[in-house]
Amino acid sequence: MAVDLLGGDDAPAVVVDGALRAVCDDPDLHLLLVGPTRVAGALIDALDPAQRDRITVRPTHSVVDMADDPSAARADTTVRAAVAAVRAGYADALVSAGSTGATVTAAALVLGRWPDVRRPALAAALPAVSGTVVLLDVGGSLEPSPATLARNAALGAAYAAVAHGITAPRVGLLSVGTEAGKGDRARRLTDPVLGAAALPGDARYVGLVEGYDVCLGTSADVVVTDGFTGNVLLKAIEGAYAMAGGNPPGGGAPRAAALLGVAGTVVVCHGAARADDIASGIALAAHLWRRDATERVAALLGGDRTDRTTDTEVRTS
Amino acid sequence: MAVDLLGGDDAPAVVVDGALRAVCDDPDLHLLLVGPTRVAGALIDALDPAQRDRITVRPTHSVVDMADDPSAARADTTVRAAVAAVRAGYADALVSAGSTGATVTAAALVLGRWPDVRRPALAAALPAVSGTVVLLDVGGSLEPSPATLARNAALGAAYAAVAHGITAPRVGLLSVGTEAGKGDRARRLTDPVLGAAALPGDARYVGLVEGYDVCLGTSADVVVTDGFTGNVLLKAIEGAYAMAGGNPPGGGAPRAAALLGVAGTVVVCHGAARADDIASGIALAAHLWRRDATERVAALLGGDRTDRTTDTEVRTS
Numbered sequence: 001m002a003v004d005l006l007g008g009d010d011a012p013a014v015v016v017d018g019a020l021r022a023v024c025d026d027p028d029l030h031l032l033l034v035g036p037t038r039v040a041g042a043l044i045d046a047l048d049p050a051q052r053d054r055i056t057v058r059p060t061h062s063v064v065d066m067a068d069d070p071s072a073a074r075a076d077t078t079v080r081a082a083v084a085a086v087r088a089g090y091a092d093a094l095v096s097a098g099s100t101g102a103t104v105t106a107a108a109l110v111l112g113r114w115p116d117v118r119r120p121a122l123a124a125a126l127p128a129v130s131g132t133v134v135l136l137d138v139g140g141s142l143e144p145s146p147a148t149l150a151r152n153a154a155l156g157a158a159y160a161a162v163a164h165g166i167t168a169p170r171v172g173l174l175s176v177g178t179e180a181g182k183g184d185r186a187r188r189l190t191d192p193v194l195g196a197a198a199l200p201g202d203a204r205y206v207g208l209v210e211g212y213d214v215c216l217g218t219s220a221d222v223v224v225t226d227g228f229t230g231n232v233l234l235k236a237i238e239g240a241y242a243m244a245g246g247n248p249p250g251g252g253a254p255r256a257a258a259l260l261g262v263a264g265t266v267v268v269c270h271g272a273a274r275a276d277d278i279a280s281g282i283a284l285a286a287h288l289w290r291r292d293a294t295e296r297v298a299a300l301l302g303g304d305r306t307d308r309t310t311d312t313e314v315r316t317s
Numbered sequence: 318m319a320v321d322l323l324g325g326d327d328a329p330a331v332v333v334d335g336a337l338r339a340v341c342d343d344p345d346l347h348l349l350l351v352g353p354t355r356v357a358g359a360l361i362d363a364l365d366p367a368q369r370d371r372i373t374v375r376p377t378h379s380v381v382d383m384a385d386d387p388s389a390a391r392a393d394t395t396v397r398a399a400v401a402a403v404r405a406g407y408a409d410a411l412v413s414a415g416s417t418g419a420t421v422t423a424a425a426l427v428l429g430r431w432p433d434v435r436r437p438a439l440a441a442a443l444p445a446v447s448g449t450v451v452l453l454d455v456g457g458s459l460e461p462s463p464a465t466l467a468r469n470a471a472l473g474a475a476y477a478a479v480a481h482g483i484t485a486p487r488v489g490l491l492s493v494g495t496e497a498g499k500g501d502r503a504r505r506l507t508d509p510v511l512g513a514a515a516l517p518g519d520a521r522y523v524g525l526v527e528g529y530d531v532c533l534g535t536s537a538d539v540v541v542t543d544g545f546t547g548n549v550l551l552k553a554i555e556g557a558y559a560m561a562g563g564n565p566p567g568g569g570a571p572r573a574a575a576l577l578g579v580a581g582t583v584v585v586c587h588g589a590a591r592a593d594d595i596a597s598g599i600a601l602a603a604h605l606w607r608r609d610a611t612e613r614v615a616a617l618l619g620g621d622r623t624d625r626t627t628d629t630e631v632r633t634s
Contacts, residue, residue: 127560128560129560139493142493142500142501143501143502174549175545175549176456176459176544176545176548176549177588183459183545184459184460184545185460187545210549210552211548211549211550211551211552211553211554211555211556212552212553212555212556212559213556214549214553214556215553215556215557215559215560216556216559216560225549227493228492228493228500228501228504228546229545229546229549231493231528232491232492232493232527232528232531232542232546232550233528233549233550233553234528235527235528235529236528236529236531236532236550236553236554236557237528237553237554237556237557238528238529239528239529239530239531239532239533239554240532240553240554240557240558240561241557241560241561242529242532242533243444243445243446243532243533243558243565244557244558244561244562244563244564244565245561245565246561247561248560248561248562271494
C-alpha cells in the first residue's frame with residue numbers, strides 16, 4: 001500500500017501515526033511510504049526490526065496544498081509519485097488524505113479512467129439499520145452530468161456487491177421527495193435514465209430516495225448523488241453523531257472513501273483525518289486489494305476495461 | 318393561525334391531532350381550519366366548549382397532491398384558501414404540511430414577495446452545541462442563482478436575530494471545504510459576493526463552512542445553501558439522530574420551517590409530519606407572529622417592503 005505521507009491538514013504527524021497503527025494491526029501489510037526520508041525515518045524508527053522489513057520508502061518532498069488547483073499535482077508531488085508507484089507495480093493501492101481534487105486528477109491521469117467513466121466517483125460506506133449504505137459521490141465530481149450520475153449508480157451497485165457483499169443492491173437517487181419528478185433539473189433528467197438502465201448483477205433501481213435513507217438504509221443500499229451534496233451530507237452526518245453523543249453501534253460516518261472508475265485501487269481520506277482515519281483508510285485499501293475489488297467491479301460492469309483513458313481532459317474542482 | 322387540514326401525507330388525521338394539541342397547549346391560540354367541514358367538525362367535537370370558541374372554519378375541499386405541479390394550487394385548494402385568508406386578514410399566519418412547492422407558490426402569488434426576493438426560502442432551526450443554527454434554504458428553491466443565495470444570507474441573518482435572538486449572527490456558505498475557491502460553480506460565484514455584501518444588523522459573513530457546522534454550529538449561526546442540498550441535509554440529520562438512538566438535548570431536526578421573503582407569516586411542515594410536528598409548526602407560526610417577526614425581519618433588511626411583487630413569474634419545483 002502506497003501512503004502519501006504529506007497529504008492532509010495534519011500531515012505528516014497523523015499520517016505517520018496512522019501508518020504505524022496499520023502496520024501493527026495487520027501483520028501481512030507492506031507499506032510504501034511516499035514522502036520525505038526524514039518523515040519516513042521517524043516512522044521506521046518506531047517499529048521493531050521485523051516490522052521494518054515491511055516498509056519501503058519513495059523519497060518525495062513536494063505536496064499539493066488544499067488551496068492549490070488540483071492540476072497542481074505535478075510529477076514531483078507525493079500524491080503523483082504514489083499514483084505512479086501503483087501504475088508501475090511498486091504498490092498495489094494508494095492511500096492519501098491530501099487534496100481530494102489532486103488525488104482524483106492524479107489517479108485519472110496516471111492510472112487512467114475506465115473508458116465509459118468521464119469523472120471518477122468517491123464512494124463512502126455508512127452504517128445503516130441493517131448493514132451498510134454506499135453513498136456516492138462524496139467529492140470526486142461536484143457537478144456531474146445526468147450521464148455521470150447514472151454511471152455512478154452502476155459503479156456504486158457493483159462496488160456494494162463486491163466490497164460489501166450486498167448481493168442484490170437496491171439503488172436510489174437522492175432527491176427531495178420520492179415521487180417521480182421531485183428534484184432539481186439533474187435529478188429529473190437522471191431518474192428516467194436510471195429507470196431504463198441495466199444495472200450490474202442483481203442490482204435494481206428503486207427510484208428517488210430521501211436524506212433519511214443515507215443513514216437508515218430503509219429504501220436503498222446504494223444512494224447516488226453529486227459530489228457536492230454527498231460531501232456536505234457525509235460531514236453533516238458526522239456532526240449529527242457528535243451532537244447525539246456518539247456513533248451508532250455499526251460505526252460512525254466514514255473518513256475514508258474508495259475512488260471508483262479508475263484502473264487501480266485508490267482510497268481518499270478526509271483532509272482532517274486523524275491517525276485512526278488514516279489506519280482505517282489503509283485497512284480499506286488492503287481490504288479492496290485482497291478482494292480484487294477493482295477487477296471484480298470492472299467484470300461486473302462488463303466491457304473491456306483495459307482500454308484506459310489517460311488524456312488530460314479530466315478535471316475536478 | 319390558518320391551518321391547511323388537507324396538507325400532508327397523513328392528512329387530515331395527523332393535522333387534526335396536531336391542531337388539537339396546539340389548541341390545548343396554548344390557551345391564547347385561535348385557529349382558522351381550512352378544509353372540509355366534516356374534518357373540521359371532528360376536531361371541534363373533540364374540544365371542550367370554551368376551546369371551541371377559538372376555532373373558525375373555512376370550508377374547502379380540494380388539495381394539491383404531492384405529485385402535482387406546484388402551480389396546481391388553484392383558488393379552490395386548501396393551501397390557496399389559507400393563504401388568501403391571511404392576505405384578507407382573517408388569519409395572521411398559515412401552517413401547511415402539503416406540497417412545499419404549492420405552498421411557496423401560493424404564498425408568493427397571493428401574499429407577494431418582497432421586491433428584492435426572486436424566490437422565497439425556507440429556514441429551519443437546528444439545535445447546535447451552543448444555541449441554534451438557522452439552515453436555509455431547505456426546499457423553497459432547489460436551484461437558486463448566486464444572487465438568490467446571497468439574498469438568502471441576508472434573510473437568514475435577519476431571521477436568526479429576530480426569531481432566535483442571535484444578536485450578531487455569523488453567516489456561512491455551505492461548501493465542501495473552507496478554503497476560498499472550494500465548491501461548485503454556484504458557491505465559487507456566491508462567496509465573493511457575500512464577502513463584499515452588507516448583512517443586516519450586526520451579522521457578518523464568515524466564509525465557507527462545511528457539513529459539520531449545520532449540526533455543531535462551531536463556525537456559523539446561519540448556514541446558507543440551495544434548497545436541494547438543505548432539504549436532503551435536514552432529512553439526513555433526522556436519520557442520523559434516529560440511527561444514534563435519540564435526539565441531542567436541544568431537540569432533533571425540525572419538521573417545520575419558516576418561509577422567508579414573502580409578505581406574511583407562513584410555516585411549512587414536513588410532508589410526512591406527525592401530529593407533534595403539526596403542533597410544533599403551529600407553535601412556530603404563533604411565536605413568529607407574536608414577535609412580529611415578518612415586519613422586524615423586513616425592517617432589519619431595510620427598503621420598502623410594502624411594494625410587493627405578485628406577478629405570476631415565480632415558480633418553484
